[in-house]
Amino acid sequence: MSQKKPKLGQNFLTDPSARQRIVEALGDISTSTVLEIGPGRGALTDLLAKRARYLIAVELDRALAPRLKETWKHAEHVAILHADILGLDLATVQSKSGSSGNDPLVVVGNLPYYITSDILLHLFAQAASITRAVVMVQEEVADRLAAHCGTSAYGLLSATAQMHGRVEKLFPLPPEAFTPSPSVTSAVVRLEMRPRFEELAVDRTGFLRFLQQCFRQKRKTLANNLKNARIAETAEILAAMEEAGLSAAVRAEAVSLESMGLIFQRLNV
Numbered sequence: 661m662s663q664k665k666p667k668l669g670q671n672f673l674t675d676p677s678a679r680q681r682i683v684e685a686l687g688d689i690s691t692s693t694v695l696e697i698g699p700g701r702g703a704l705t706d707l708l709a710k711r712a713r714y715l716i717a718v719e720l721d722r723a724l725a726p727r728l729k730e731t732w733k734h735a736e737h738v739a740i741l742h743a744d745i746l747g748l749d750l751a752t753v754q755s756k757s758g759s760s761g762n763d764p765l766v767v768v769g770n771l772p773y774y775i776t777s778d779i780l781l782h783l784f785a786q787a788a789s790i791t792r793a794v795v796m797v798q799e800e801v802a803d804r805l806a807a808h809c810g811t812s813a814y815g816l817l818s819a820t821a822q823m824h825g826r827v828e829k830l831f832p833l834p835p836e837a838f839t840p841s842p843s844v845t846s847a848v849v850r851l852e853m854r855p856r857f858e859e860l861a862v863d864r865t866g867f868l869r870f871l872q873q874c875f876r877q878k879r880k881t882l883a884n885n886l887k888n889a890r891i892a893e894t895a896e897i898l899a900a901m902e903e904a905g906l907s908a909a910v911r912a913e914a915v916s917l918e919s920m921g922l923i924f925q926r927l928n929v
Contacts, residue, residue, distance in 0.1 A: 670721070671846075673703045673770055673796070675837035678848075682768065683707045685794045685830055685850055689766055695753060697745050697769025697779065697795075699728060704768065709738050712766075716753060718745050746775070746782050750789035764791035764853070771795050773842070777817065780805075784824040787853045794830075794850050802829045802847035814913045816875040820868065823917060825853040860921035870924050874912040882912045892927045900926035 673679060683704060686694070689712045699705045699717040701724065708715050709732070717732075718741045719725040725742035732738040741748075750765060767790055771779050776797050783793060797805070805821045806829040807813035821827050830848040835841040857864045873889035874882055886897045898908055904922040906915060915923075 670698065670700055670772060671770070671838040671840060671842045672700045673833075673837060674839045675833070678833055678837045679703055679707060681831065682794060682796070682848055683711065685848060686766055686768060686792070689713070692766045692791075693754070693763060695750070695765045695767045697767065697771065699740075700724060700770070702728060702731065704770075705732070705738075708768065709735060713737065715739070716741060718743050718748060720744050745769075746778055750786040754789055765789055766791055767793035767795070769793075769795050771797050773798050773844075776801055780817075780821070783851075784820060787824045787855050790853045792825075792850065792852045794848060796833060796846050796848055798842075799832055799845040799847040802849045805829070805849055805851075809916050810914050812913070815878065816871060819871050819875070819917060819920070821851065823857065823867070823871075824855050825851045827851055856917065860918065862921050862924050866929055867921070867924055870929050871920065874915075874920065878911070878913065880911070881908065882906070882910055882915060883908050885912065886927075891929060896927060897923075 691713050693714040693716065694708050694712040696705060696708060696715065696717040699719050705715070705717055705728070715738045717728060717738070719728055720743065722742070725740060729740045732740055754763065754765060767783065783790060801817070803813050804815060804817045806827045807815070807818045828850045830850055833846040833848060835843065835845065838846070857867065873891060874885055876885050876889065883894070883897050883901060886892065887894050891897065900923045901908065901910070903926055904919040906919060
């Protein structure tokens with residue numbers, strides 16, 4: 661018998677061992693406010709509620725959210741929000757968490773495949789409100805997030821994530837860990853939010869836009885991508901790359917964030 665696919669494309673985590681490992685990956689949350697993205701049927705919620713000082717679970721599904729609210733209506737340290745995480749301002753969540761409002765959130769969630777990148781970018785944009793995040797994503801995405809510079813998996817998502825924090829792929833999750841079972845393997849990733857923009861002396865908005873241009877066509881050289889984006893004249897681009905110790909034939913995937921920062925500064929983008 662085929663498994664009925666939920667309306668929003670959720671794959672609910674059902675493996676007890678996996679649930680335990682994910683919560684343990686968050687570390688000590690006894691004094692933390694935890695934000696759970698997409699609690700679904702509450703597979704992680706119960707474990708989180710037992711450990712966290714305060715738990716905020718954000719559920720978009722209009723059928724699941726009321727059930728979660730009913731389950732946790734008597735728990736003063738648990739709040740269920742029927743909302744879209746992509747529209748949620750995390751600074752506001754902090755201020756309503758019962759803490760001083762200055763304590764960064766600990767984030768956990770099983771991210772829907774079809775909006776994984778959107779959610780990650782939303783979290784990165786509000787990194788100041790987050791201390792760490794443990795999320796379940798498609799394994800291919802996990803590999804890209806954690807990829808090292810110079811490898812084939814390294815790209816714009818890798819660079820963007822690593823400009824916002826330290827990324828660690830923890831362990832894979834087979835399809836049978838979920839119901840319905842997805843057609844791909846998932847993985848758990850931990851992100852320790854430590855933005856590097858100040859360290860590299862670059863403007864966040866401008867540098868992220870610059871990275872998009874650098875990785876626009878992966879098969880082209882960095883110089884050609886920047887030239888095609890009309891970042892600067894070819895001679896200026898090559899001079900900036902030379903100052904960073906790079907050859908004209910290098911591709912973006914082989915360039916460190918430190919070197920990207922030097923080129924960005926030199927070109928005064």
